[in-house]
Amino acid sequence: MSERINPDLQKERDAATFDVEELSVLLHNGAHELEKKRKLEELVRNDPDYKSLPFDFLSREAQYEEGVRRSTIAVAKKDQLDSLIENHGDLITYNTHVGRGRAGPFNLHTGMFIPTLVKQGSPEQVAKWLPLSEDYEIIGTYAQTEMGHGTFLRGLETTAHYDPHTQEFVLNSPTTTSIKWWPGALGKTSTHAVVLAQLYTLGKCHGIHAFVVQLRSLEDHKSLPGITVGDIGPKFGYGANDNGFLKLSNHRIPRENMLMKYSKVAPDGSYNKPPKSTLTYGTMTFVRAMIVRGSAQAIAQGATIAIRYSAVRRQSEMRPGEPEPQVLSYPTQQYKLFPLLCAAYAFHFVQVKMIEAYSEVTELVNKGDFSRTQELHALSSGLKAYTSAISNTGLEVCRTSCGGHGYSCASGFPALYTNFTPSVTYEGENTVLLLQCARYLVKCTRDLRSGAKLPGSVAYLSCGCDPSSIGKDFTNVKTLDSLYKQRALGLIRFASGKVDASMAGGMDLVGALNESSVHLVRAAVAHSHYFVVRNFFEKLSMLASTSQPLMEVLHQLSLFYALDGIAQHSGEFLEDGLLSGEDVKQIRQLTVDMLPRIRVNAVALVDSFEFGDDVLGSVLGRYDGNVYENLFKWAQNSPLNKTDVHPSYHKYLQPLLQRNKSKL
């Protein structure tokens, strides 16, 4: 950090009406956790082993190599961290810092390979492979997605045929579309993979099962016979990761390599089915909760860069002779960025809620109570899709709000966006997830008719529909809650009604759901949006020890979030008569009137997220606001600037420029 802070930025900080440290502590789950995060970040920041050019200046190959270098160093340094690393989350914090926010080549080893081993392996299998994995004597990945199938797992085509004579499975990629495609670190890094394949034994297919497959020699890292692995080529982002392909040709693995905690294949080939396989739900739900967290962090990061830069950037004289205003002073700029700032807060509180809900339900499941898994699955599906979609488009709004400089890698946005955007398609494509959520909502609507009691997040579905009961005080939390509730109810009932009508006309449920899918998606969005709004209000009402000044600011954010959401989706509040045209105009004006009050704290509100400069990776979003001189410094690293005259001049430009001379 530089000593001198840009004076415009300093002025913003000085004007804040609340204590940044208090909010930071709140956002980081207490003073202890915040302190730990700071120490871990400092450790990486001060470590000369982690100094290098920004990734953006490196070629794809060099990015991969740098990713491997950093990851291997991080493993070696694990010991010196032991006092600081209290849980897996701390390790993630450290690794995120080491990878400068980019997915490193060991992410799937620690995040998927090892957890799958532990959850799906028999005790013997865990005993065999876990120590090797934890010691990095093998490096694993998780090979599920194929070229032809992503979200629809049952469609996977890789086969594992059991051969009782040799007690081996014979693995094959029978078609081009069956080639494993996308798994991280599969191309060049991993020695092993958990491969998902259709299990065949004694002439019968038993569906998808997981197999541990060695890919590369532990002697010389060469790919094994029957294994064709490689890198799938350049992507929008993820340059440091060797997302790979895997083609299996009559590759044999021992029977013991099928993960057998639940399903089992005996030496003679007989198959044993597991009693209940709800644990996979848990994993998927957890991963989706993590994406909700990622969505919160991504939009917080984008807002940090855009808001700080908007405070530093001055543009366009309003009146001749007057100084150019800070871009942050323009209402249009505020109207772009403050909804996203508020979303960052709303999403923060909803990811906390999601993780709490996950823990609660996991505890129930461990006691054999599966009553809430469906609800949690629907909730996590809806929230993953809803929050990731908003953050995804929001990041691009943040980027373009920085004008031309947003387009430079110096802004940090290209890396941030391209690393985040897979969230909308992976771990369940968003539209598919919204339809799964909606399907559950339709089911709940039907269950109500038979007198069922609905759990927490959907209990409101039993409420009556009465627009006239909604008050007109639009700064009242209860009024806003009712509005969102009634909007969701209206859309859910409308979509359910369409499904019912199709079925009454003789269609089956699947067909009826498909025919009404456009309406179902809207219903699921409204449901998820309502959950986020309600949770924002609820969480604030539960903050007991928070100071009055901070409470006021947070309350403002929640109000603005709810009001702006209505203004943006006004049609859905007007269609069923929840609001009149005049109401909507009033609500929009309320949001416009609130802009200056939020602006006072905007910089302090993003400071509270505490993204270090090295995680932000943004010249525009620097904490010290010294943007321009550092933009110039940054550019000097461009490989094109190694020489004044680029070598290609002699090859191409000189012959062109001097061709007439040479004719003489």
Added chain:
Amino acid sequence: MSERINPDLQKERDAATFDVEELSVLLHNGAHELEKKRKLEELVRNDPDYKSLPFDFLSREAQYEEGVRRSTIAVAKKDQLDSLIENHGDLITYNTHVGRGRAGPFNLHTGMFIPTLVKQGSPEQVAKWLPLSEDYEIIGTYAQTEMGHGTFLRGLETTAHYDPHTQEFVLNSPTTTSIKWWPGALGKTSTHAVVLAQLYTLGKCHGIHAFVVQLRSLEDHKSLPGITVGDIGPKFGYGANDNGFLKLSNHRIPRENMLMKYSKVAPDGSYNKPPKSTLTYGTMTFVRAMIVRGSAQAIAQGATIAIRYSAVRRQSEMRPGEPEPQVLSYPTQQYKLFPLLCAAYAFHFVQVKMIEAYSEVTELVNKGDFSRTQELHALSSGLKAYTSAISNTGLEVCRTSCGGHGYSCASGFPALYTNFTPSVTYEGENTVLLLQCARYLVKCTRDLRSGAKLPGSVAYLSCGCDPSSIGKDFTNVKTLDSLYKQRALGLIRFASGKVDASMAGGMDLVGALNESSVHLVRAAVAHSHYFVVRNFFEKLSMLASTSQPLMEVLHQLSLFYALDGIAQHSGEFLEDGLLSGEDVKQIRQLTVDMLPRIRVNAVALVDSFEFGDDVLGSVLGRYDGNVYENLFKWAQNSPLNKTDVHPSYHKYLQPLLQRNKSKL
């Protein structure tokens, strides 16, 4: 093109209800132009000099070098094109093909440097520099944008002080923010630049003027004394372009290097002001018209890839045992893509209109009639912002509609998006442009009060506001036109009213406009949207010789475009009572009901745009639909696949994997 066409794609083509060739001819401005385009594209396609790896596999440096190589070859081959190149548009077609749709390093030479010379240079200056430029004995760029100022030109800080003793201008970059930043080809390629700077002579500042500045030696390409130039570093896209910086330190140029067609500085330093400088308006308007065309092409290209791939991709069994449906069969997929397909058509017709309007107004201006320049400026500003914003977000919708594979560079989307997205911030940042458009609309509203007659695109502002006169037949073109008209009127009058109210309260116009800017932006969007809808209907009504089957399809597209626009912005139609909630529900259902009819022709509709496979640069969007086998082939080019074991293994992974062994 391969012989075998993917059968799913062939089936779609066979089902089309219109003749693709007829539509292609219409879209390409007649059979002659279409034929020429095909020949130019074939020329590039079959030329072994233009064979190379896709840009995505190249490092930034290699991309730049390949860009220079292709561009210099294209210049050398110019002679063999003479029979085909009839106008500047044909040259652009050829160069776009040569650069595989990416901005080449000579784009600003031909697109800005030469035109500026011609338009702003005195006859002597044109005689001196034009032949050198056309012969590529010098290569120029256009250096306007600085680190601290983009859209706001008056804020530029570069200075040009006239020294009467030596009859030279002394150029300086007095601050860090004054460093020229972003101009294409400035970093490494250009030998010259038109530099915009504040002119000082005899102690007085006369504002921004253009100067021809030599940057590099014509002998050895070294940068000249007083000139610091270089590459600004990596960006989101534009890897083949050396967007550059330029820092001037007491750099002297002869008096004759100020472009003096209009303003003049005499040898003694006395300054002569031009009589009228409206020509710059013309240039800006033309560039914006070109961006409207670019927006139409970008979204057409995105829709081509996404719709073809959606016809090939099959996913998720609806009912056990049934074949997996084509993704294109899902209503949710159709609901994502068809609005964008229709937008591609709407934008095509509006870019035609924009260029017609530009020609008309230019003709008037040449006759000394400036009466329509303001209208045209407002229209081009609004349409540039509106269409580029829709295409920008639309491209990402297209990409994510392709699921995970959209994220691979093999999809073509990363290149397409990163090359297009600068359109929303350059040549006038979109929000600033919408405010300029709105400012004109406010002015028109005021002019009406004093009885003025408004020109073409804004004549409707004099219409009465009468929601009850709008019919209820929502498939009637007149009804839809009225709805859009009344929505625009409502929002423009609302915003104007806010401005009036602020001024009545004692605020000046600038302050009032700023205070209402959020409302003004909405008004400008509604105005531009209405123009696009109305023009779509009008253009179709003027197609005289078009066949009945094609007319029906185009009519469907225009209807869907208008109806879907209402469904998407329903709030704005409901707020002022133009529609009831039931009307909106009916309109949304109409769009859903139209989906299958559009689907029948979807593939044929994108085929008609005729993007060659080499321009699309997309494995997913290939004309032959042979996606998967080519995805596998494509990936083999990855630099990480040069060897089975990546060199970094020996450096980093091996020591990690085998560290326990070595301990023994």
